Amino acid sequence: MKKTVALVTLLCLFLTAACADVTPDGQLPIVDAPAELTVWASIPGGMDDYTNNPTTKWVEEKTGVHINWIEVPNAEASSLFTTSLASGNYPDIYCRGVGGAELLQYAEDGVIIPLNDLIDKYGYYIKQRLEEIPEALEAVTAPDGNIYSFPKITYRLAGAVSSKLWVYGEWLQRYMDETGSEKPNTPEALEKMLLFFRDNDMNGNGDPNDEIPMTGQYNYGLDGGNPVYYLLNAFALTPSRGSAAFFYADENHKIVSDVMTDEMREGLRYANRLYEEGLIAEETFVQDLVTFRSLTSTTKDKVIVATAGAPYPFRLLTMQPNVENSVEFTDYELLEPLQRADGTTVVPSQTLNYVGMQSFITSSCKSPEVAIRWMDYFYSDEMIQYLIYYGEEGKDWEWKESPALGGGNVAAVSNLDAAQQAATWNPDFVGVRWMTAETYLKLPVTDIEAYLRVYGGQMYDQYAVPMNLPDVIWCTDPDLATEYSELSKLLQDYITTAINEFVLGIRDIDSDADWNEYCAALQNMGYDHYTEVAEQYYFGN
Numbered sequence: 001m002k003k004t005v006a007l008v009t010l011l012c013l014f015l016t017a018a019c020a021d022v023t024p025d026g027q028l029p030i031v032d033a034p035a036e037l038t039v040w041a042s043i044p045g046g047m048d049d050y051t052n053n054p055t056t057k058w059v060e061e062k063t064g065v066h067i068n069w070i071e072v073p074n075a076e077a078s079s080l081f082t083t084s085l086a087s088g089n090y091p092d093i094y095c096r097g098v099g100g101a102e103l104l105q106y107a108e109d110g111v112i113i114p115l116n117d118l119i120d121k122y123g124y125y126i127k128q129r130l131e132e133i134p135e136a137l138e139a140v141t142a143p144d145g146n147i148y149s150f151p152k153i154t155y156r157l158a159g160a161v162s163s164k165l166w167v168y169g170e171w172l173q174r175y176m177d178e179t180g181s182e183k184p185n186t187p188e189a190l191e192k193m194l195l196f197f198r199d200n201d202m203n204g205n206g207d208p209n210d211e212i213p214m215t216g217q218y219n220y221g222l223d224g225g226n227p228v229y230y231l232l233n234a235f236a237l238t239p240s241r242g243s244a245a246f247f248y249a250d251e252n253h254k255i256v257s258d259v260m261t262d263e264m265r266e267g268l269r270y271a272n273r274l275y276e277e278g279l280i281a282e283e284t285f286v287q288d289l290v291t292f293r294s295l296t297s298t299t300k301d302k303v304i305v306a307t308a309g310a311p312y313p314f315r316l317l318t319m320q321p322n323v324e325n326s327v328e329f330t331d332y333e334l335l336e337p338l339q340r341a342d343g344t345t346v347v348p349s350q351t352l353n354y355v356g357m358q359s360f361i362t363s364s365c366k367s368p369e370v371a372i373r374w375m376d377y378f379y380s381d382e383m384i385q386y387l388i389y390y391g392e393e394g395k396d397w398e399w400k401e402s403p404a405l406g407g408g409n410v411a412a413v414s415n416l417d418a419a420q421q422a423a424t425w426n427p428d429f430v431g432v433r434w435m436t437a438e439t440y441l442k443l444p445v446t447d448i449e450a451y452l453r454v455y456g457g458q459m460y461d462q463y464a465v466p467m468n469l470p471d472v473i474w475c476t477d478p479d480l481a482t483e484y485s486e487l488s489k490l491l492q493d494y495i496t497t498a499i500n501e502f503v504l505g506i507r508d509i510d511s512d513a514d515w516n517e518y519c520a521a522l523q524n525m526g527y528d529h530y531t532e533v534a535e536q537y538y539f540g541n
Contacts, residue, residue: 021035021367021369021370022122022369022373025122025124026124026125026380028062028063028064028377029062029063029064029065030063030064030065030373030374030376030377031063031064031065031370031373034064034066035064035066035367035370036065036066036067037065037066037067037068037092037093037365037367037370037371037374038067038068038069038070038092038093039067039068039069039070039091039092039093039095039430040070040072040081040084040091040093040094040095040096041069041070041071041072041095041096041429041430042071042072042073042074042077042095042096042429043071043072043073043074043429044074044426044428044429045074045422046419046422046423047422047423047426048423049069049071050067050069050071050425050430051069051071053423053425054423054424055386055387055423055424055425056069056425058386058392059377059383059425062377062382063373063374063377065370070084070091074429077096081094081096085106085111089364090111090362090363090364091362091364092361092362092364092365092366092367092371093359093360093361093362093365093371093374093375094359094360094362095358095359095429095430095431096358096359097149097152097356097357097358097428098149098357098360099357099472099473100142100357100472100473100475100476101473101474101475101476101478101481103142103148103149103357103360104142104143104144104148104474104476105476106148106360107142107146107148111362111363112148112149112360112361112363113148113361113362113365113368114147114148115146115148115149115150115360115361115372116145116146116147118361118368118369118372119147119372121369122369122372122373122376123372123376125376125377125378125379125380126150126151126375126379128379129151129379129434130151132436133153133353133355133436135351135353135355136151136153136353136355137151139151139355139470139471139472140355140357140472142474143474143476143540148357149357149358149360150357150358150359150360150375150378150432151355151356151357151432152355152356152357152358152432152434153353153354153355153356153433153435153436154353154354154356154433155352155353155354155435155436155437155439155440155441156350156352156353156354157352157437157440157453157454157457157458158311158312158453158454158456158457159311159312159350160349160350160351160352160457160461160464161311161347161348161349161350161457161460161461161464162222162223162224162240162311163224163226163227163230163233163238163240163311163347164224164230164309164310164312164334164335164456164460165214165227165230165307165308165309165334165335166307166308166309166310166313166316166332166333166334166335167193167306167307167332167333167334167335168202168303168305168306168307168331168332169330169331169332169333170300170303170331171202171303171306172193172333174202175193175196175197178196179192179196181193183335183336184335184338185335185336185338185339185345186234186338186339187231187234187235187270187338190231190335190338191270191273191274191277191279194213194214194274194277194279194306194307195213195277195279197211197213197306197307198211198213198277198278198279202303202306203301203302203303203304205302211304211306212281212295212304212305212306213278213279213280213281213306213307214227214274214279214280214281214284214306214307214308214309215227215280215281215283215284215287215292215295215305215307215308215309216228216284216292216308216309216310217284217287217288217289217291217292218284218285218286218287218288219288219289220289220311220315221496222240222241222242222492222496223240223241223311224240224309224310224311224315225289225292225309225310225311225315226240226285226309227280227284227307227308227309228280228284228309228499228500228503229309230309230337231267231271231274231338232264232268232271232499233267233337233338233346233347233348234267234270234337234338234339235264235266235267235270235340236258236259236261236263236264236266237258237346237348237465238258238264238267238348239348239467240348241350243485243492244467244469244488244534245492245495245496246259246491246492246495247259247531247534248465248466248467248469249467249468249469249535249538250468251468253468253535253538253539254535255531255532255534255535255538257527259495259522259527260519260522260527265509268499268502268503268509269510271502271503272502272503272504272505275504275505276505280503282504285500285503285504289315292308293316293317293318296308296316296317296327296332297317297319297320297326297327298327299323299324299325299326299327300325300326300327300331301325303327308332312449312452312453312456313329313332313449313452313453314329314449316329316332317329317332319449329448329452330448334452334455334456334459336460336463337463345463346463346464346465347460347465348464348465349460349461349464349465349466349467350466350467350469351466351471352437352461353436354471355471355472356471356472357472358432358433359375359431359432361375375431375432378427378431378432378434379432383431384434384435384439385397385412385439386424387424387425387426387427387431387433388412388427388435388439388440388443389414389443390414390416390420390421390424391414391415391416391420391424395415396414396415396420397412397413397414397415397416398412398415399411399412399413400444402444402445403444403445404441404442404443404444404445405440405441405442405443405444405445405450405451405454406437406440406441406442406454407441410442411443411445412442412443412444413444414444441454469538470538470539473537473538474540475536475537475538475540477536480533480536480537481537483533484533484534484536484537487526487529487530487533488530488534490525491522491525491526491530494521494522494525498518502514
């Protein structure tokens with residue numbers, strides 16, 4: 001590993017400063033004499049402070065380390081973090097997630113210290129976790145070979161695939177009963193079902209024209225809100241999320257995009273046919289999330305939306321607990337992704353474990369061995385469960401016979417009310433989050449929306465094709481990062497607009513002239529260069 005002489009010297013001085021103060025690996029308390037750390041952290045909503053917080057008292061008792069808090073309101077965290085850095089008066093630990101480029105700059109400026117040797121010498125639980133998920137170690141290791149921030153894991157089964165389609169269950173059942181059909185899993189079968197919804201006065205109000213066979217919204221169109229992307233995946237792989245929409249990487253870190261392929265054109269031809277048949281609402285492309293939810297969040301005698309695009313139920317509709325006979329999450333059923341003409345079914349997916357970086361030790365820390373052991377405790381089973389299940393096992397929560405999110409009849413059931421749960425440290429704000437499937441899926445099914453997220457995530461995961469794009473970006477070239485950002489916005493806006501126009505018939509998908517004009521415009525705007533820039537941005541290629 002490459003380190004500057006100054007950092008090596010500084011680290012060696014720290015490691016010899018008070019090594020006798022820490023107890024053997026994995027032992028609590030982590031110190032054999034009273035110790036203190038100063039920790040900077042923002043306060044999430046629902047929590048008053050850290051100083052008088054029950055989790056703080058519990059952690060101090062367990063570790064033997066008293067925390068002097070620098071508490072900042074979460075709404076002002078960004079500006080106050082910048083102010084703190086500029087002051088030169090650093091705490092021992094900053095609890096804050098930052099990007100790779102920022103970390104490298106902090107290291108160059110002497111604000112933070114590398115953690116490699118500290119982890120090797122004092123890490124216990126963190127070593128176990130990184131052995132379990134080696135991709136986390138790879139992700140948080142900087143190009144210079146150092147680890148500057150503690151790795152975090154967030155299990156994102158529900159959100160790994162965003163483009164999903166939901167169908168009103170009662171109408172689906174009627175369609176299957178009256179036609180003898182199965183749930184649609186091909187473009188042709190979906191079209192047949194939508195035509196049935198269009199033509200059969202599904203809500204029985206005497207108006208055969210008020211049903212909406214398919215709709216969505218544009219606010220989060222690239223995050224599952226536009227059902228067209230669900231349709232397109234049956235023809236061409238169409239990632240539609242974040243700054244990496246419309247491309248993915250192969251195993252050799254080569255950026256690949258299907259936006260100008262014959263398969264994409266065929267998918268747009270199919271979507272356009274659905275629109276021309278009155279099966280996709282024109283409002284899909286202009287209405288916001290609030291308007292969309294006003295259509296789905298109704299009573300069961302006034303349903304008008306047959307199918308809609310949404311990544312999970314909360315994006316699909318708003319629950320109305322005080323409205324009698326209101327539509328609920330369970331009234332809409334998730335459809336599987338559509339099968340392609342060759343018999344395969346694929347959807348673009350992010351990794352199930354989101355890897356991030358959160359919390360780092362500063363060069364002002366006089367006892368880095370205490371700081372590393374304090375942070376190491378967050379990777380223990382005891383602390384992971386404390387933060388995810390809200391408190392201490394046997395007191396604040398218990399293993400009980402209860403349906404779990406991942407299946408089975410034993411779950412970690414909380415004994416606390418909502419306010420008490422909210423007072424528990426949020427590991428996205430202090431310490432570090434390490435939430436894998438093993439922990440998350442043992443939560444109880446107390447929230448039907450959470451259960452449906454898991455159910456939908458599992459359904460789509462079996463068809464997942466990885467996008468192969470890293471969560472942690474180490475691009476240190478500001479010009480390259482700016483160029484990528486500008487090109488990404490420019491080209492995504494153009495592709496999104498063109499897709500909408502082809503579906504709506506503003507551009508003729510059957511016209512070679514219109515299609516060639518679309519492809520030529522992308523090339524003239526620098527799409528090939530854009531993919532090269534993306535490779536450099538994500539992988540340093």
